[in-house]
Amino acid sequence: MVSAVLGWTDQEQEVARRAFDRAHSRAAMGIIRAVQAHASRMDSVEECWKLHDFLSIQRHEIEGRFDFRLPGLLFVFASLVKDGLLQVEELEGLESDKLNKIQAMSRM
Amino acid sequence: MVSAVLGWTDQEQEVARRAFDRAHSRAAMGIIRAVQAHASRMDSVEECWKLHDFLSIQRHEIEGRFDFRLPGLLFVFASLVKDGLLQVEELEGLESDKLNKIQAMSRM
Numbered sequence: 255m256v257s258a259v260l261g262w263t264d265q266e267q268e269v270a271r272r273a274f275d276r277a278h279s280r281a282a283m284g285i286i287r288a289v290q291a292h293a294s295r296m297d298s299v300e301e302c303w304k305l306h307d308f309l310s311i312q313r314h315e316i317e318g319r320f321d322f323r324l325p326g327l328l329f330v331f332a333s334l335v336k337d338g339l340l341q342v343e344e345l346e347g348l349e350s351d352k353l354n355k356i357q358a359m360s361r362m
Numbered sequence: 363m364v365s366a367v368l369g370w371t372d373q374e375q376e377v378a379r380r381a382f383d384r385a386h387s388r389a390a391m392g393i394i395r396a397v398q399a400h401a402s403r404m405d406s407v408e409e410c411w412k413l414h415d416f417l418s419i420q421r422h423e424i425e426g427r428f429d430f431r432l433p434g435l436l437f438v439f440a441s442l443v444k445d446g447l448l449q450v451e452e453l454e455g456l457e458s459d460k461l462n463k464i465q466a467m468s469r470m
Contacts, residue, residue, distance in 0.1 A: 309414035
């Protein structure tokens with residue numbers, strides 16, 4: 255079925271959604287582990303505020319970065335590949351033009 | 363020695379400082395324990411943001427509350443006693459007029 259929205263077939267959207275969710279969950283796990291490691295060695299209120307600053311940055315980044323709207327999705331995937339949160343192979347099923355663009359942008 | 367600043371003798375300022383620091387450290391320990399308990403059971407990014415919200419509130423409260431300037435110190439102590447972060451007995455050494463005011467305000 256090819257009811258494409260802005261050039262994405264249903265099947266591509268499924269592949270994209272799965273890869274997106276996987277990267278999101280990896281990013282989340284990274285934050286959770288960092289918070290737990292920091293929390294376990296906290297012994298002053300200043301350390302609490304460092305954790306607060308860390309979470310402010312992460313929240314801003316995650317909320318800005320994980321945006322599933324199709325028009326910007328190639329950029330999103332490129333940045334996730336660049337930062338090691340996603341492998342290009344996990345995007346298999348997208349047309350090769352999209353994969354090439356993601357790969358090229360991820361190297362910039 | 364009675365080189366009082368705004369009605370606080372040197373000795374009273376020492377008592378006040380010690381009690382203030384003790385309450386601050388209790389408040390800090392309360393936050394640290396709460397963060398550690400929350401962190402240990404975090405399993406989603408939403409839980410990280412809940413922790414972030416919690417720390418935002420605590421930081422705002424602690425930074426607003428722990429103000430050692432002498433003119434407002436009776437109010438600070440009253441609020442600390444009210445919230446169980448300080449016992450009136452730990453302020454022994456302050457003149458009885460101050461102690462009475464703190465005790466009265468802590469019951470409001």
